[in-house]
Amino acid sequence: MPSELASSESIITTLLQLPSTWLMITLGAYLLGLKLYKQTNNSPWLPPVLSGFALVIAMLWLTDTPYSTYQQGGQLLSFFLGPVVVGLAIPLFHHFHNMRRQFLRLLLAIILGSFTTVLVAVALTHYWIGIDVITVTMASKSVTTPVAVAIAEQTAGLPALAAAFVMVTGIIGAAIIPLLLKWLSLDSPQITGMSLGICAHAVGTSRALELGQEYAAYSAMAMTLTAALHAIVLPWLF
Template sequence: MRIENWLMGYQLFFWLGVTLALYWGALHLQRKLGGSPLANPVLVASAPIIAFLALSDTPFASYDLGGQVLLFFLGPATVALAIPFFRNIQRVRHVIGPLLVALSAGSLTAILSGVGIAFLLGADKATVLSMSAKSITTPIAMGVSEEIGALPVLTAGFVIAAGIIGAALGGPLLTLLGVRDERARGLGLGVAAHGIGTARAFQVSPLMGTFSGVAMTLNGILTALLLPLVWRLFF
């Protein structure tokens, strides 16, 4: 018996419940592993659902009845980014000049190198386009991806992967490069590894987390304002 027939009108509640339970489990697992960015709750919670849907041959549309309810909250959550940003921007005001210079340089580097490498290695056009928003925070990235005609879900996947890579390898890399200033380390994590990098930065110190959080939101806003505009000018 197919699960979507068996559940009848309760598919929405079933998938919502399954997702909440797996997310709760994923949070506990990550806590047990000392907050490791490798135990990303999105990956840990979605992998068993993917496996189940594939093995039971259940259509994604059934799961998506519950999924759409959760995706609805992304909009208000994006708006809510204004609140920590409002508080943190006042703490970094004294270095706003150097901050904007570094953020622009890093953001441009991340976009151009990501798109360039994927393009040169012969990736599909949809892949290249979706790569352009990979360094900005996921809710904004999905919106930008939609605006430029890329695949929002694929972009979300790239964003999460970039965040895990940056959060896991960013610290050792910056130590290797001799960057010891916590403000600079935080800013780097925020620009390249958005929310996942910011969570990592807050594990080190509030100062590093503040810079990372500001970098994440500012990078998201500036990219969202400029990328679709640049895109329209050239294509």
């Protein structure tokens, strides 16, 4: 009996070292989070990315698995983040003719809006926390995860912390922005979509997809241009 138990533990330990195991765990956690999201009537405070994240963290903690082991399987999912962002060009294409006519106004709004979020976040972090590495990392919180991680690496920030800031920013933004703009009677597809894309990046764009194709188009455009601008400017500033 002890030998069988030891053998079972050895098999489990081996499985937990396989990249494919953690890939499947991550996908399973997301699917469970998606089911929970639907059962809560698509609550913006409980998106699948949050509940899935919590489940994966719990599994890592319970199995005492280091992040380096998990990342071997996570790299495949990270690879697909880029193509997913490119796929957002589909709703963008359907509304491109409207955007082209007001491109300069849209670009100005994105520049002012996106860098205002950076200025406010950096100033508050510097004032309340006062730790330079955290302040620098906070600067990348308003762009999608792959870009934020790359910016954090270039500016001597903390990539893992940058990813966490991005997730928290996206969840809060996706939950608050549509309600706030509706309360202010500014809830047009253009304004709501751009606000979600600028402030809540990929999570916000996911929320915009639920609201409608026009919302998603403006959100995808704002998210993409914000990421491009920040990737160019932030490493130079910091």
